[in-house]
């Protein structure tokens with residue numbers, strides 16, 4: 552993919568963040584998501600590319616979606632796969648708390664996991680522990696492996712995990728091991744990415760969350776030299792049918808990094824909506840909107856942080 556595409560993609564996430572940021576703390580998650588989705592779709596459709604959404608949001612929270620199979624772009628450029636989450640952390644924005652992001656991953660056609668919007672079991676680590684994790688192994692074994700790889704004691708580790716009832720057993724096992732825990736209300740993409748940045752203090756992310764978020768986090772970790780494994784969690788007969796339609800018949804398959812993001816011609820782009828460890832949220836002053844974004848390119852491992860000053864009067 553042309554490297555100029557990356558700046559076009561930043562325009563997409565910036566526009567969505569500028570739209571969603573207006574809903575900070577207003578208790579309206581659907582409206583925030585709809586604003587981000589609309590802005591994202593409009594901006595995507597101005598880019599010269601033939602994009603297909605291969606995994607996206609929608610069914611799970613009944614929010615307005617960029618649906619799986621939707622065609623994006625002007626239809627006359629490079630053929631690409633797109634994984635989208637127009638607003639990662641709709642509740643976060645509604646509550647005005649931390650770590651809401653607009654996120655996308657883009658790769659060559661056929662190179663991103665094509666799967667329904669369902670739950671995925673996930674494990675994510677930064678570069679030092681890459682190659683040392685196993686999603687099928689007991690929690691304690693993964694913690695031992697990460698501690699060893701990072702030259703730490705288990706007691707020094709911080710495990711990020713969503714605060715959900717379904718994680719009770721896992722949280723118990725982590726506590727038994729002596730490791731520390733960062734329980735999150737929402738936002739497992741930010742948590743997965745944080746494992747690659749020492750200053751965040753997060754060493755490993757565990758637990759289940761949305762599959763689109765898993766694919767997008769994997770694209771980021773690929774660029775960062777980290778590691779990610781996932782397993783789709785088929786819960787209903789309907790999901791089984793949808794999985795089959797997308798060519799997935801082995802429901803217990805461990806999805807390694809290359810099964811989720813094939814090769815290295817992939818981009819991850821994010822813009823902060825609310826303040827987080829990785830990115831600041833959107834700021835508005837008079838007619839200026841300030842955004843903070845990051846673009847990661849798997850091929851080169853280049854990570855660019857970009858601040859945008861947007862004249863809101865001049866934006867359509």
Ligand SMILES: O=P(O)(O)OC[C@H]1O[C@](O)(COP(=O)(O)O)[C@@H](O)[C@@H]1O
Pocket residue numbers: 608612636638639640641642713715736737738739740759760761762764
């Ligand atoms: O809230 P659930 O159903 O446990 O789902 C977990 C997923 O929801 C989130 O916390 C927030 O996702 P959205 O706000 O984009 O729906 C994700 O980070 C996570 O993957």
